[in-house]
Amino acid sequence: MVKTYWNVPKLNFVTKPDQSGILVIVYYLNQQQLTVNLNFEILKNNNFKIMILVNLIGQSQLHLTTTQNHLEANSTSDLLCKATVDQDSRFSYYGKVVINKAANQAHAYQRNENLILDSGSTIVSEPSLEIKANDVFCTHGSFTSYLDPLELYYLQTRGLSLCAAEKLLTKGFLLSGLDKLLIEPVITVSRLENLRQQVGHYLLSNH
């Protein structure tokens, strides 16, 4: 099962037992403000990949809360949220992983990667783990940085303008998340390529 969502303000996704799938959730905001709640209820023998891609420009603000709620045993959820903020925008991310008492053998992963593209933009990242079972493996990570000046310099030596180099690196950063889905059995190569183009077009329509 592969599902895509575009700028959804709210999502309460309840899986079925023994189900696997990929969820791709995309936000592109230009001069907009949005508060989003995404709730994922993970049941027995589930294996879900959740990919959230965000591009904010023109003083936009996105307040995003995600909850990976592991309710039953032997379940896996892997959430990756990648965001770029430009033109005085603000991205606040609150990512929660909850492992209930009954959810032993749970594997829960959460990762938030952000790129700040101009001096006026800001990021708040608050990942949290609440673990009430003991036989689990959970990790979360959060990384925030800016475009590497050496990479920009290299691309310019190859003939790209600074602006084009920035666009290329930003696009690469956002879409690289999708490449990781290639090993998933639920998605084919052609479907993934299709998804890449769709998401790329939606996210970077201003470019």
Add this chain to the structure above:
Amino acid sequence: MATPVSDTHTQQWQFRFGSQYTLNAKKGLDYQLIHKLSLQKKEPDWMLKIRLQAYEIFKQKKLPRWGANLSELDFKNIFYYLKPHAAQVRRWEDLPSDIRQTYDYLGIKDAEKNFLAGVSAQYESEVLYKSIQKNLSEQGVIFLDTDTALKKYPDIFKQYFGKLVPAADNKFAALNTAVWSGGSFVYIPEGVKVDLPLQAYFRINAENMGQFERTLIIAEKNSSVHYIEGCSAPIYSTASLHSAVVEIFVQEGAQVRYTTIQNWSPNVYNLVTKRAQVQARASMQWIDGNLGSKVTMKYPSCHLVGQGARGEVLSLAYAANSQHQDAGAKMLHLADNTTSRIISKSVCKQGGRTSYRGLNYIKKGAKNCQTKVICDALIMDEKSRSDTYPTMKIDEQRAKVEHEATVSKVSEEQLFYLQSRGLTQERAQSLIVNGFLEPIIKELPLEYAVEINRLISLQMEGSVG
């Protein structure tokens, strides 16, 4: 309310010997007590004024709504000031025998003999025993209890006291400012490097006794010091409160390392405010071990205010028997090229709960800052719980912020392997836990590292099955 404790715990903590107090003040806090306390300490008027203002703030401030459960904390049922019957003495032999007996149990005398530069032992609310090696005084280093420092060096004291942790900071900082008593005062003059660690042994020894130490460390330009504070408290039936404030000023190019091992008995509320201000090219390192207490809320912080300042926190938390260790760190990057690192390791078992709570803040305009947080947690059984609540607030583009956290149980493969090499399951588990905590323990002075390794092995006994 009494905390149920196991037999092992009772044995571990049962080493209190009776003491006599000069001023057996009544429980609870009011203006009269603060006046009395200040009068007895023969303090200047300005300090009494600060205390009274802080008491006003304390009454107005509410308990924090986040973090550990403090609802059982009864402020009316606590002694706020007790003074041991002995006056301050210089030599160990001059200490009253009952106090000496308790310290002997803790091994403080041997520790001093073998290793320490100076000992300032806190017995109840008053520092009784202190000895500073001659060469330290010759270098101009001041290492006193905070009460004496106020009398002897009022100018330095007034310049720094409450400047980093003002009374209005939080309810417990206000309480501490109102009733503070004892603690250490360390002043390192410019360019002086103190080779041996300075150490204070803290000790609570009266039922329902609140300890409100106030520690002030000032490291002038290009100086360096390592300060060690260790706690140990015997067992009581009702909850006790420990609420210290530590302020550290690290001036340009100076280096300060502050090591704490908190090992309060399992009925103590340990609610501490610790903060350091780090100037240009200076470095501050907090090493924080939380083993005991009923509830701990402690977040050592570094305000990196000068260019190129560095802050580091190594935090270790161990929670068992319904303990809640809510520990973490705060790094505020307020100047260019500042760097920081937080490493937190926690273990919870037998219904214990460990939480990491932290803040990494990059101020707008503070360029090329780097900060990294690593927190790892081990959950030993199904009754225990572990949480991670980090916050990263980045208001500047040119910043690199990293955070990673892992929570897991002891790996079956590792256990199986060690057992296949002939170790019992118990021994294997304790070996794995010690290995897990190794990155922090190796930073501790040797005697503490040995103590903690032993303590963890002891705690692991009977934890299998």
